[in-house]
Amino acid sequence: MRYEIRLSGEGGQGIVLAGIILAEAAIEDGKNVVQTQAYGPESRGGATKSEVIISDEEIDYPKATRLDLLLALTQEACDKHRHDLKEGGILVADASRVLTLPQGGWVVYRLPLLETAREKVGRGVAANIVALGAIAALAKPVSREALEKAVGRRAPRGTEALNLKALDAGYELADSLRQTA
């Protein structure tokens, strides 16, 4: 079992931190993980994509090539990365920043991640953690317990409670979706 996730957005959205938290949660679950940031010269504000490959086996090839799940926090990120999403894969896109959804054989969730971070958590920058909660609830690449532990450990000091709240809000967002679907 190899599960490939790419988190994408723009500099300053906390894509690197989200990738590390997801990776450390998977470790907590006893998996093997490779977690990669690729930067180009355009990404001065921080990496705009982060990949997490989770496997029960040792991971020989560390590059994601057939994504099981893509998070896109901006339209540009969505347009750029959707081609690597495999048939039947899951796309989680921010509702306010991704207005044009790609057509294809994917399961698409367009969710108010940024809005939830602003309104439920009081800080738009927590959208990365809201997204992790939603992803975990929808696709279960990691356990909730492990994810909470990783958020508590990696959140900048003093922001642990706020980020755990953001995580909860992400789970709720995905759950509410299931109830209305």
Added chain:
Amino acid sequence: MRYEIRLSGEGGQGIVLAGIILAEAAIEDGKNVVQTQAYGPESRGGATKSEVIISDEEIDYPKATRLDLLLALTQEACDKHRHDLKEGGILVADASRVLTLPQGGWVVYRLPLLETAREKVGRGVAANIVALGAIAALAKPVSREALEKAVGRRAPRGTEALNLKALDAGYELADSLRQTA
């Protein structure tokens, strides 16, 4: 030009953060960078290795295979990773934790990184940043200006000054070595 760096040690030594800072400094310098953490189930306390590949060109293959530079903060890390260090490559090892140096065609620097972090900075956990300063002074994979900027941006809030001090201490350590050599 492709330059491969592996930072290695044990969980809790800040290997992940050091890799991110190094990657972001290289971006600041206008390079392309891929930065990877590989975790195994044994690494609950955090990743024990982090790779940074820096290039003027786009990076197709994200795995380090012939290291130009290896940082080893523990004996175990040194023993495990030295085989990937290329002929003529640089090994930077902590003096208190790496007692048995490998024999081979490498340039070896055994430096008191942990001791410097404790004595000059007052915190042993800053050894990762002392190491970055020493690496940057010895091999110049990134500019000092870019590294200072990345440390200031990525250091946990409230620890910026302390980490910049650790970086300075690392540069001094490498410089003092050159003077006595």
